[in-house]
Amino acid sequence: TPRVAVGWLIFFAACYGLFFVVKFITLKSRFFVVKNVQVTGYKYMDEKEIIKLADIQAEQTMFGVDLPGITNTLLQNKYIHGISVSRVLPSTILIDVQEREPFLYLIDRSIYMMDETGVLLKKLPRMPMGKLPIVTGLSVEALQQDSSAALSAIRLVKKIQEVDERLISLISEI
Incomplete structure:
Protein backbone atom coordinates (compact mmCIF):
# COMPACT_ATOMS: atom_id res chain seq x y z
CA THR A 1 0.00 0.00 0.00
CA PRO A 2 1.14 3.57 -0.54
CA ARG A 3 1.02 4.37 3.17
CA VAL A 4 3.43 1.48 3.99
CA ALA A 5 5.73 2.48 1.12
CA VAL A 6 5.91 6.07 2.42
CA GLY A 7 6.64 4.73 5.92
CA TRP A 8 9.54 2.64 4.60
CA LEU A 9 10.81 5.57 2.55
CA ILE A 10 10.84 7.80 5.65
CA PHE A 11 12.56 5.05 7.65
CA PHE A 12 15.34 4.59 5.05
CA ALA A 13 15.80 8.36 4.67
CA ALA A 14 16.16 8.67 8.47
CA CYS A 15 18.71 5.82 8.56
CA TYR A 16 20.62 7.41 5.68
CA GLY A 17 20.69 10.75 7.48
CA LEU A 18 21.68 9.12 10.77
CA PHE A 19 24.57 7.36 9.01
CA PHE A 20 25.97 10.68 7.79
CA VAL A 21 25.53 12.33 11.19
CA VAL A 22 27.45 9.48 12.87
CA LYS A 23 30.11 9.57 10.14
CA PHE A 24 30.51 13.34 10.56
CA ILE A 25 30.78 13.03 14.34
CA THR A 26 33.42 10.27 14.17
CA LEU A 27 35.49 11.95 11.46
CA LYS A 28 35.30 15.56 12.61
CA SER A 29 34.67 15.39 16.34
CA ARG A 30 37.39 16.58 18.75
CA PHE A 31 36.55 13.48 20.80
CA PHE A 32 38.21 11.20 18.21
CA VAL A 33 41.49 13.09 17.79
CA VAL A 34 44.86 11.36 18.26
CA LYS A 35 46.18 12.47 21.62
CA ASN A 36 48.52 9.59 22.42
CA VAL A 37 50.82 7.32 20.41
CA GLN A 38 51.86 4.28 22.44
CA VAL A 39 54.78 2.10 21.31
CA THR A 40 55.29 -1.40 22.74
CA GLY A 41 57.62 -4.30 22.05
CA TYR A 42 60.79 -2.33 21.36
CA LYS A 43 64.04 -3.06 23.18
CA TYR A 44 66.82 -1.62 21.03
CA MET A 45 65.31 1.17 18.95
CA ASP A 46 64.40 4.57 20.36
CA GLU A 47 60.67 5.11 20.99
CA LYS A 48 60.84 8.70 19.73
CA GLU A 49 62.44 7.50 16.48
CA ILE A 50 59.62 4.97 15.94
CA ILE A 51 56.98 7.67 16.54
CA LYS A 52 58.81 10.03 14.17
CA LEU A 53 58.93 7.32 11.47
CA ALA A 54 55.18 6.68 11.91
CA ASP A 55 54.59 10.36 11.03
CA ILE A 56 51.22 10.68 12.77
CA GLN A 57 50.14 14.31 12.54
CA ALA A 58 49.12 16.19 15.66
CA GLU A 59 45.37 16.75 15.96
CA GLN A 60 44.70 14.14 13.25
CA THR A 61 41.39 12.30 13.61
CA MET A 62 41.58 8.66 14.69
CA PHE A 63 39.79 7.47 11.58
CA GLY A 64 41.99 9.60 9.33
CA VAL A 65 45.11 7.69 10.40
CA ASP A 66 46.33 5.40 7.60
CA LEU A 67 47.17 2.22 9.56
CA PRO A 68 48.38 0.18 6.53
CA GLY A 69 50.49 3.14 5.38
CA ILE A 70 52.16 3.45 8.80
CA THR A 71 52.76 -0.31 8.84
CA ASN A 72 54.44 -0.21 5.42
CA THR A 73 56.53 2.83 6.35
CA LEU A 74 57.79 1.24 9.58
CA LEU A 75 58.56 -2.08 7.85
CA GLN A 76 60.98 -0.21 5.58
CA ASN A 77 63.23 0.18 8.64
CA LYS A 78 65.56 -2.83 8.50
CA TYR A 79 65.70 -3.15 12.30
CA ILE A 80 61.96 -3.88 12.37
CA HIS A 81 60.98 -7.47 11.62
CA GLY A 82 57.23 -7.11 12.17
CA ILE A 83 54.74 -4.44 13.15
CA SER A 84 51.14 -4.08 14.26
CA VAL A 85 49.39 -0.70 14.24
CA SER A 86 45.91 -0.31 15.73
CA ARG A 87 43.45 2.22 17.10
CA VAL A 88 42.48 2.25 20.77
CA LEU A 89 39.44 4.48 20.98
CA PRO A 90 38.88 7.22 21.78
CA SER A 91 42.34 8.78 21.25
CA THR A 92 45.31 6.35 21.15
CA ILE A 93 47.27 4.79 18.31
CA LEU A 94 49.07 1.61 19.42
CA ILE A 95 52.25 0.55 17.59
CA ASP A 96 53.56 -2.89 18.54
CA VAL A 97 57.09 -3.47 17.22
CA GLN A 98 58.90 -6.76 16.70
CA GLU A 99 62.58 -5.93 16.27
CA ARG A 100 65.25 -8.09 14.72
CA GLU A 101 67.09 -9.92 17.48
CA PRO A 102 70.89 -10.22 17.42
CA PHE A 103 71.94 -13.82 16.82
Whole structure:
Protein backbone atom coordinates (compact mmCIF):
# COMPACT_ATOMS: atom_id res chain seq x y z
CA THR A 1 0.00 0.00 0.00
CA PRO A 2 1.14 3.57 -0.54
CA ARG A 3 1.02 4.37 3.17
CA VAL A 4 3.43 1.48 3.99
CA ALA A 5 5.73 2.48 1.12
CA VAL A 6 5.91 6.07 2.42
CA GLY A 7 6.64 4.73 5.92
CA TRP A 8 9.54 2.64 4.60
CA LEU A 9 10.81 5.57 2.55
CA ILE A 10 10.84 7.80 5.65
CA PHE A 11 12.56 5.05 7.65
CA PHE A 12 15.34 4.59 5.05
CA ALA A 13 15.80 8.36 4.67
CA ALA A 14 16.16 8.67 8.47
CA CYS A 15 18.71 5.82 8.56
CA TYR A 16 20.62 7.41 5.68
CA GLY A 17 20.69 10.75 7.48
CA LEU A 18 21.68 9.12 10.77
CA PHE A 19 24.57 7.36 9.01
CA PHE A 20 25.97 10.68 7.79
CA VAL A 21 25.53 12.33 11.19
CA VAL A 22 27.45 9.48 12.87
CA LYS A 23 30.11 9.57 10.14
CA PHE A 24 30.51 13.34 10.56
CA ILE A 25 30.78 13.03 14.34
CA THR A 26 33.42 10.27 14.17
CA LEU A 27 35.49 11.95 11.46
CA LYS A 28 35.30 15.56 12.61
CA SER A 29 34.67 15.39 16.34
CA ARG A 30 37.39 16.58 18.75
CA PHE A 31 36.55 13.48 20.80
CA PHE A 32 38.21 11.20 18.21
CA VAL A 33 41.49 13.09 17.79
CA VAL A 34 44.86 11.36 18.26
CA LYS A 35 46.18 12.47 21.62
CA ASN A 36 48.52 9.59 22.42
CA VAL A 37 50.82 7.32 20.41
CA GLN A 38 51.86 4.28 22.44
CA VAL A 39 54.78 2.10 21.31
CA THR A 40 55.29 -1.40 22.74
CA GLY A 41 57.62 -4.30 22.05
CA TYR A 42 60.79 -2.33 21.36
CA LYS A 43 64.04 -3.06 23.18
CA TYR A 44 66.82 -1.62 21.03
CA MET A 45 65.31 1.17 18.95
CA ASP A 46 64.40 4.57 20.36
CA GLU A 47 60.67 5.11 20.99
CA LYS A 48 60.84 8.70 19.73
CA GLU A 49 62.44 7.50 16.48
CA ILE A 50 59.62 4.97 15.94
CA ILE A 51 56.98 7.67 16.54
CA LYS A 52 58.81 10.03 14.17
CA LEU A 53 58.93 7.32 11.47
CA ALA A 54 55.18 6.68 11.91
CA ASP A 55 54.59 10.36 11.03
CA ILE A 56 51.22 10.68 12.77
CA GLN A 57 50.14 14.31 12.54
CA ALA A 58 49.12 16.19 15.66
CA GLU A 59 45.37 16.75 15.96
CA GLN A 60 44.70 14.14 13.25
CA THR A 61 41.39 12.30 13.61
CA MET A 62 41.58 8.66 14.69
CA PHE A 63 39.79 7.47 11.58
CA GLY A 64 41.99 9.60 9.33
CA VAL A 65 45.11 7.69 10.40
CA ASP A 66 46.33 5.40 7.60
CA LEU A 67 47.17 2.22 9.56
CA PRO A 68 48.38 0.18 6.53
CA GLY A 69 50.49 3.14 5.38
CA ILE A 70 52.16 3.45 8.80
CA THR A 71 52.76 -0.31 8.84
CA ASN A 72 54.44 -0.21 5.42
CA THR A 73 56.53 2.83 6.35
CA LEU A 74 57.79 1.24 9.58
CA LEU A 75 58.56 -2.08 7.85
CA GLN A 76 60.98 -0.21 5.58
CA ASN A 77 63.23 0.18 8.64
CA LYS A 78 65.56 -2.83 8.50
CA TYR A 79 65.70 -3.15 12.30
CA ILE A 80 61.96 -3.88 12.37
CA HIS A 81 60.98 -7.47 11.62
CA GLY A 82 57.23 -7.11 12.17
CA ILE A 83 54.74 -4.44 13.15
CA SER A 84 51.14 -4.08 14.26
CA VAL A 85 49.39 -0.70 14.24
CA SER A 86 45.91 -0.31 15.73
CA ARG A 87 43.45 2.22 17.10
CA VAL A 88 42.48 2.25 20.77
CA LEU A 89 39.44 4.48 20.98
CA PRO A 90 38.88 7.22 21.78
CA SER A 91 42.34 8.78 21.25
CA THR A 92 45.31 6.35 21.15
CA ILE A 93 47.27 4.79 18.31
CA LEU A 94 49.07 1.61 19.42
CA ILE A 95 52.25 0.55 17.59
CA ASP A 96 53.56 -2.89 18.54
CA VAL A 97 57.09 -3.47 17.22
CA GLN A 98 58.90 -6.76 16.70
CA GLU A 99 62.58 -5.93 16.27
CA ARG A 100 65.25 -8.09 14.72
CA GLU A 101 67.09 -9.92 17.48
CA PRO A 102 70.89 -10.22 17.42
CA PHE A 103 71.94 -13.82 16.82
CA LEU A 104 75.65 -13.17 16.46
CA TYR A 105 77.97 -10.22 15.95
CA LEU A 106 80.53 -9.29 13.31
CA ILE A 107 83.37 -6.83 13.80
CA ASP A 108 84.62 -5.01 10.69
CA ARG A 109 85.75 -1.47 11.58
CA SER A 110 82.42 -1.25 13.41
CA ILE A 111 80.22 -3.70 15.29
CA TYR A 112 77.41 -5.31 13.30
CA MET A 113 74.66 -7.62 14.43
CA MET A 114 73.28 -10.46 12.38
CA ASP A 115 69.84 -11.88 13.01
CA GLU A 116 68.79 -15.50 12.65
CA THR A 117 67.95 -15.04 8.96
CA GLY A 118 71.30 -13.49 8.02
CA VAL A 119 70.26 -9.82 7.91
CA LEU A 120 73.35 -7.77 8.77
CA LEU A 121 72.85 -4.38 10.47
CA LYS A 122 74.95 -1.99 12.52
CA LYS A 123 74.70 -2.74 16.23
CA LEU A 124 72.41 -0.34 18.05
CA PRO A 125 73.70 1.06 21.37
CA ARG A 126 71.09 -0.82 23.44
CA MET A 127 71.95 -4.24 21.96
CA PRO A 128 73.85 -6.32 24.51
CA MET A 129 77.12 -7.96 23.45
CA GLY A 130 76.93 -10.44 26.33
CA LYS A 131 76.53 -14.09 25.49
CA LEU A 132 76.50 -14.06 21.70
CA PRO A 133 79.45 -15.18 19.59
CA ILE A 134 81.47 -12.77 17.47
CA VAL A 135 82.31 -13.76 13.90
CA THR A 136 85.80 -12.71 12.84
CA GLY A 137 87.67 -13.01 9.56
CA LEU A 138 84.74 -11.78 7.46
CA SER A 139 84.13 -8.32 6.09
CA VAL A 140 80.80 -6.65 5.52
CA GLU A 141 81.77 -5.99 1.91
CA ALA A 142 82.53 -9.68 1.32
CA LEU A 143 79.24 -10.73 2.97
CA GLN A 144 77.29 -8.38 0.72
CA GLN A 145 78.79 -10.21 -2.27
CA ASP A 146 78.42 -13.74 -0.87
CA SER A 147 76.54 -14.43 2.36
CA SER A 148 77.25 -18.18 2.44
CA ALA A 149 79.95 -17.82 5.14
CA ALA A 150 77.54 -15.92 7.39
CA LEU A 151 74.79 -18.47 6.81
CA SER A 152 77.27 -21.23 7.70
CA ALA A 153 78.08 -19.41 10.96
CA ILE A 154 74.35 -19.14 11.71
CA ARG A 155 73.85 -22.87 11.06
CA LEU A 156 76.82 -23.65 13.34
CA VAL A 157 75.38 -21.55 16.18
CA LYS A 158 71.97 -23.23 15.74
CA LYS A 159 73.59 -26.69 15.91
CA ILE A 160 75.46 -25.71 19.07
CA GLN A 161 72.19 -24.47 20.60
CA GLU A 162 70.50 -27.76 19.70
CA VAL A 163 73.16 -29.66 21.64
CA ASP A 164 73.01 -27.41 24.71
CA GLU A 165 71.56 -23.90 24.95
CA ARG A 166 74.08 -22.92 27.65
CA LEU A 167 77.05 -23.97 25.52
CA ILE A 168 76.73 -20.94 23.23
CA SER A 169 77.56 -18.57 26.12
CA LEU A 170 80.97 -20.25 26.43
CA ILE A 171 81.89 -19.51 22.79
CA SER A 172 83.16 -15.98 22.26
CA GLU A 173 84.45 -16.15 18.69
CA ILE A 174 83.72 -18.06 15.50
